[in-house]
Amino acid sequence: MGSKGEALRQRIITAADELFYQQGYENTSFSDIADAVGISRGNFYYHFKSKDEILIAVIDARITGIELMLNEWNKKFIDPRKRLYYYIDMPLRNQENICLHGCPVGSLCTELAKTNHAMLDDANKMFIVFHGWLVIQLNLLGVNKNVKKIAMQFIARVLGIVTVANAFKDKSFLKQEIKQLKKWLDDEVLEFCHQ
Template sequence: MTAGTTRDQITAAADRLFYERGFEATSFADIAAAVKLSRGNFYYHFKSKDEILAAVIARRVDTTRAALDTWAAAAASPADGIRSFIGMLIANRAKIMRHGCPVGTLCAELAKLDHPAQGGAAALFTLFRTWLADRFAALGHGADADALALHALMRSQGIAALATALHDEAFIDREVEALEAWLDALPHPLPAREPTPHLDEETARCSSSH
């Protein structure tokens, strides 16, 4: 097993444990046991839990970017891309009911700890926010694109938080349906057309002569 592969396995195990148990409640020993490494071998790859946290956040950023790229490529329209984001609540509802939203729970915990990495974790929300805003702008909501993106994020986080508390799949289904209805009810004006370039008289005469 190469050093890179071992480091990746440690990061993947830590990612899962931080999500399921929380960052503070997960120890070095927990992560080492998950990948079946001795503490000596473990310390060869990571010297502190904060180093592991940084690797986990970087992994989540890469995973999020890959998901956003996939949604964008598969979407027939900007609205379809937004529906892929909303549908994430359905696709991951079993995990969400057990452990909450992986982004929201990590950000909340790091904020409570006043941990220096909280800004890095919040960058995951920024990825979603920017991507959603681009979709809303493509639908013609340039001035309101960022506000609409934040609204979609806010509602998805609220659904995830209550789903964890209520353990109610029907609640998730209803709220996702309502969020999709909100999207469908938005006016979808066409993006502004680019102005036609002005032709000077000489250029116009040359064009008309052909």
Template sequence: MAGANTRQQIVEAADRLFYERGFEATSFADIAGIVGASRGNFYYHFRTKDEILGAVIAYRLSKTKEMLDGWESSAETPAKRILSFIELLLINQTKIMAHGCPVGTLCNELAKLDHVAKDDAAKLFNLFRDWLSGQFAALGRGTDADTLAMHILMRSQGVATLATAFRDEAFVRREVDEMRAWLAAQRPRLSETPAPVSDYDS
């Protein structure tokens, strides 16, 4: 059990450092220093930084799926579930302004490095894309669900990038409000649904 705990601590420490400093700028010593693991104990779990990267990506995929499953069970409608995704920008605003989007920054860095794990990191975006596409389909937009999913994914990434550059909280709030309004406009028109007949209409 202690070994499993140490491994998990290494993964979580690496996850934070890769986000805050970047993958390339983070060393074994940086990670070990946070965990407090000896060199021998550290190398027992991970021989290379690429092995740690693989574990971090798997960890993020697991945590993201857990979050999406939580939205599925707690939000009653697809619109409310999509809204949960949009409002991540507000929930994580401080971290985003300091370090950017954890998914976007990792994917961008690995792409620039042409790292072998770049496609694995992109699975994080695919997870969001597929989930959002499913929500838009459930909203009644089956024919263009993937296009709408890509649009809101692209817009959230743009907001995160500019939030990091300008560190403007008001900008983030305005953009989230705009995305809320955009989402409301994607719902099927109420006029297309016959209104219930009231006793007072006769």
């Protein structure tokens, strides 16, 4: 539990997080992570007993990362409508990575579902965190019918757009469809909220 070991543990998680996103979980080896951090493969096992264990740590880090990010957004924007715009624009802000590697949450869930990995139930909690936050923003805007359903539609629509943009590596499609989604939010979801 020394501070040096803890710091290294964090560096391993950060490197693994990035590599899992860029290359996928199964496709990323201990060597890849060890090289990225600059340690030996053997040292790795002092901090994590298995590859699954680092996946757990990465998912955990991502969840708290998302929670921190959403708290920042809450501080940055008082208007819930602007928060929702900022959510929708997220893929545009990360458009390079989105086109190269897809959705960090969705692509991991897709991989874990494919390999029948037990951690799928923890991975999709990342979606749940976004969902809970979306529900709150919609409630604040006076949307009180089908809020949970609408929040899931948000997530599904963004994910669909991002996944297609990734498959075709098409930045312009991403831009165009995110714009369309904003229109949907204004015209369909928040039709009766003119605050």
